[in-house]
Amino acid sequence: NAGVTQTPKFRVLKTGQSMTLLCAQDMNHEYMYWYRQDPGMGLRLIHYSVGEGTTAKGEVPDGYNVSRLKKQNFLLGLESAAPSQTSVYFCASSPTGTVSNQPQHFGDGTRLSIL
Amino acid sequence: GDSVTQMEGPVTLSEEACLTINCTYTATGYPSLFWYVQYPGEGLQLLLKATKADDKGSNKGFEATYRKETTSFHLEKGSVQVSDSAVYFCALVNLQGAQKLVFGQGTRLTINP
Numbered sequence: 285n286a287g288v289t290q291t292p293k294f295r296v297l298k299t300g301q302s303m304t305l306l307c308a309q310d311m312n313h314e315y316m317y318w319y320r321q322d323p324g325m326g327l328r329l330i331h332y333s334v335g336e337g338t339t340a341k342g343e344v345p346d347g348y349n350v351s352r353l354k355k356q357n358f359l360l361g362l363e364s365a366a367p368s369q370t371s372v373y374f375c376a377s378s379p380t381g382t383v384s385n386q387p388q389h390f391g392d393g394t395r396l397s398i399l
Numbered sequence: 400g401d402s403v404t405q406m407e408g409p410v411t412l413s414e415e416a417c418l419t420i421n422c423t424y425t426a427t428g429y430p431s432l433f434w435y436v437q438y439p440g441e442g443l444q445l446l447l448k449a450t451k452a453d454d455k456g457s458n459k460g461f462e463a464t465y466r467k468e469t470t471s472f473h474l475e476k477g478s479v480q481v482s483d484s485a486v487y488f489c490a491l492v493n494l495q496g497a498q499k500l501v502f503g504q505g506t507r508l509t510i511n512p
Contacts (some may be wrong), residue, residue, distance in 0.1 A: 326502035326503050326505050327500075393441075
């Protein structure tokens with residue numbers, strides 16, 4: 285069972301470069317989420333999607349863009365990377381939002397360093 | 400807005416010691432509460448949950464009780480093992496709001512043999 289798969293697992297970028305992180309889920313989930321994890325701050329929601337073709341801003345959306353062209357994929361883009369975006373990024377999915385008996389399923393994370 | 404506060408870490412214990420990780424929350428309405436665990440190099444996994452006041456969630460020897468009067472959801476285990484070493488996150492979802500998880504800052508737990 286693949287679950288939620290994130291690509292790549294590690295990446296080093298220079299300031300100003302762009303890149304796209306890919307999240308794929310094979311559970312037919314409607315909702316998908318992108319978080320960043322920073323020391324001492326837990327996970328903070330960047331953007332989320334409640335279905336194919338829809339996206340919405342989370343707590344810390346600035347500097348990121350997302351797309352949900354296919355139900356199973358949720359892409360996170362950095363147009364011009366900045367050192368402040370050095371973080372571990374997690375993707376998650378859930379069937380119909382975070383209702384009490386349907387918690388989010390997480391990928392293993394992407395460690396991104398911006399020099 | 401909604402928020403979750405966990406006890407400061409890191410926490411280091413010896414094997415077979417008792418564990419308590421404190422978690423308190425602020426939310427409107429009646430949120431559902433969760434504990435997630437993150438093992439080294441992995442994503443988050445749901446450990447246990449509680450959906451209403453006085454519910455007790457349990458899994459793998461861990462327990463947490465939803466205390467509405469103290470707005471708390473403390474994680475407990477009577478005898479920890481080396482394999483319990485991980486980062487633990489308390490989280491809530493407020494069903495009256497946008498139904499997004501709100502996480503605490505995480506508590507790193509290390510168990511020494």
